[in-house]
Amino acid sequence: xxxxxxxxxxxxxxxxxxxxxxxxxxxxxxxxxxxxxxxxxxxxxxxxxxxxxxxxxxxxxxxxxxxxxxxxxxxxxxxxxxxxxxxxxxxxxxxxxxxxxxxxxxxxxxxxxxxxxxxxxxxxxxxxxxxxxxxxxxxxxxxxxxxxxxxxxxxxxxxxxxxxxxxxxxxxxxxxxxxxxxxxxxxxxxxxxxxxxxxxxxxxxxxxxxxxxxxxxxxxxxxxxxxxxxxxxxxxxxxxxxxxxxxxxxxxxxxxxxxxxxxxxxxxxxxxxxxxxxxxxxxxxxxxxxxxxxxxxxxxxxxxxxxxxxxxxxxxxxxxxxxxxxxxxxxxxxxxxxxxxxxxxxxxxxxxxxxxxxxxxxxxxxxxxxxxxxxxxxxxxxxxxxxxxxxxxxxxxxxxxxxxxxx
Numbered sequence: 475x476x477x478x479x480x481x482x483x484x485x486x487x488x489x490x491x492x493x494x495x496x497x498x499x500x501x502x503x504x505x506x507x508x509x510x511x512x513x514x515x516x517x518x519x520x521x522x523x524x525x526x527x528x529x530x531x532x533x534x535x536x537x538x539x540x541x542x543x544x545x546x547x548x549x550x551x552x553x554x555x556x557x558x559x560x561x562x563x564x565x566x567x568x569x570x571x572x573x574x575x576x577x578x579x580x581x582x583x584x585x586x587x588x589x590x591x592x593x594x595x596x597x598x599x600x601x602x603x604x605x606x607x608x609x610x611x612x613x614x615x616x617x618x619x620x621x622x623x624x625x626x627x628x629x630x631x632x633x634x635x636x637x638x639x640x641x642x643x644x645x646x647x648x649x650x651x652x653x654x655x656x657x658x659x660x661x662x663x664x665x666x667x668x669x670x671x672x673x674x675x676x677x678x679x680x681x682x683x684x685x686x687x688x689x690x691x692x693x694x695x696x697x698x699x700x701x702x703x704x705x706x707x708x709x710x711x712x713x714x715x716x717x718x719x720x721x722x723x724x725x726x727x728x729x730x731x732x733x734x735x736x737x738x739x740x741x742x743x744x745x746x747x748x749x750x751x752x753x754x755x756x757x758x759x760x761x762x763x764x765x766x767x768x769x770x771x772x773x774x775x776x777x778x779x780x781x782x783x784x785x786x787x788x789x790x791x792x793x794x795x796x797x798x799x800x801x802x803x804x805x806x807x808x809x810x811x812x813x814x815x816x817x818x819x820x821x822x823x824x825x826x827x828x829x830x831x832x833x834x835x836x837x838x839x840x841x842x843x844x845x846x847x848x849x850x851x852x853x854x855x856x857x858x859x860x861x862x863x864x865x866x867x868x869x870x871x872x873x874x875x876x877x878x879x880x881x
Contacts (some may be wrong), residue, residue, distance in 0.1 A: 510850060522850040525861065535796035535861075542801070543808040547731035552809050555821060556767055560739070562819030563765075566651060567690060578693045578760070585789045588697065588756055589867065590681045590707065663787045675734035675750045684754045686740055687762030688713045688799035691722040694733070705880055710749065712738040741770045743777060747758060754781045757788045764792045764823040768813055771823075773831055782871040788839060793824045794846055794863035800824045800845040839869035 510522040519658070526533070547555070581588060592622070631744065676682055688694050688711035701707035709732060713719050722735040724730060736748055757778055764772055782788060795812065799822070803814045812825045831844050844867040851860040 478520065494734065499574055500845075516850070516859065517852055517854045520852055520854065522852070525848040525850045525863070527848065531861075532796075535536050535801060536803045539796060539812070542803045542805055543811065545805040545808065547809050547815060549808065555809070555815050557818060558819070559765075559821070560714050560716075563713075564717040566818055566820060567717040567721060569713055571833055577697050579694060581696055581758075581760075582700070584791070584866070585758070585868075586789045587789060588683060588758065590701065590704065590755070596767035675730070676710065676749065680706035680747075681708070682754050683707070683709045683756045683758065684776065685709065685711040685758040685760075687759070687765070688735065689715075689718050690733075691725055691728075693758060693760060694722060694735070695725065695727050698727055698729075698733055702729070707732065710732045711735050712740075712753075714739040714741075740774045740777065741766060743773060749781075751780045752783045753785060755786050757782060757786070759788060760791045761793070763790070764824075764825070765821055767821075768823055772836065775833050776837040779839055779871060782839075784871055784873045786871050787842070788834065788869045788871075790830065790834070790865070790867040790869065793822060794848075794865045795824045795826045796861075797824055797863040798851075798860040824863075827865060830867050834867065834869040838871070840872055842870050843866065843868040 507523045508519060508521065509524055510516060514521070518589070554661055630806075662833065683697065685693055685697070691711070694709060694711045697709055701709060711722060711733065712735070713722075714737060716737050719735050719737050720830070728735065736747065738747065739745060759778070763774065766774060778788060800812070807814050807816070813821065815821050827844055827846055831841060835841060845865070847864040847866055849862045849864075851862045852858070853860070
């Protein structure tokens with residue numbers, strides 16, 4: 475009888491998960507995702523995946539966002555927040571140092587594209603042998619936790635049962651959607667041309683990653699921990715807050731042999747990067763674009779696209795429209811539609827899928843993935859429920875630039 479109950483519960487979880495996640499734009503979520511099927515058990519875990527909002531919930535969120543944006547920040551103060559943006563972030567890191575955000579150890583699960591293929595395959599083997607994954611009769615994973623997360627926190631479960639599918643944010647997508655970089659002759663030619671150029675940090679690397687908005691290194695150091703054992707790999711990380719870059723450089727794990735941290739304002743097109751265009755295999759843009767004024771976002775994305783080599787990937791994750799943090803803003807904190815200033819002077823924007831799609835495709839990149847990630851975050855001690863909304867995307871630079879048709 476107990477076996478029948480367990481199998482029935484597993485079937486219910488699977489069917490409800492498919493109903494919630496299947497659409498013409500989004501693949502079915504893999505088995506092992508944590509789905510809330512019994513509301514009475516909501517406080518049994520810290521996070522529930524693939525939450526779907528009712529029309530009433532969506533409307534309440536929209537009304538709340540409209541209400542808290544009725545009173546706007548005065549124009550002179552808006553100019554100050556834009557002009558002194560780096561000052562506010564420097565003050566943030568001076569106050570919190572590297573204690574505010576937790577290391578993003580989940581990066582390789584969400585973005586396996588960060589690593590070169592050989593290292594990725596090696597990590598997959600290590601994960602299979604070391605992660606406490608339990609498979610039941612239905613090949614579903616149970617209760618696998620990956621701690622060390624802040625606003626993007628969750629419990630993860632990786633399912634590697636289907637060779638052609640990669641687990642992404644509780645969803646899956648076909649690896650064949652993204653073209654392999656190393657097999658393209660044009661990319662090899664670009665590599666050879668780069669070698670001829672003047673020497674720069676990481677000039678001898680064969681695989682390069684750029685993290686934009688590195689902060690105190692909460693993404694950089696989990697990446698460095700892996701690539702320091704990967705021959706030819708090199709990490710660049712930048713931030714326009716000099717205090718953040720100093721925190722990275724002073725860290726015990728920082729080594730200029732495989733990392734270069736530098737101060738850079740991505741909004742200033744006149745500032746050169748310490749390396750040539752079209753050499754980056756991967757660019758990581760995680761919870762960064764939302765801190766930039768909406769009028770300047772397209773310019774930032776277009777400039778970053780030029781840094782990617784043909785076939786390179788830009789990996790994006792940021793706040794989604796009507797996230798709990800947006801609805802919690804009080805009146806008088808709104809700068810413009812869906813753009814707010816926090817009490818410490820730092821700013822944040824809340825995206826939609828369409829906005830993200832338009833920005834990155836206008837920059838000449840091809841959409842590989844673009845989805846809304848809705849989760850229910852729970853404070854079990856205080857019995858508080860928070861609806862979290864994030865946008866995650868993967869965009870690839872085509873091997874051949876699109877040709878404009880002429881009449």
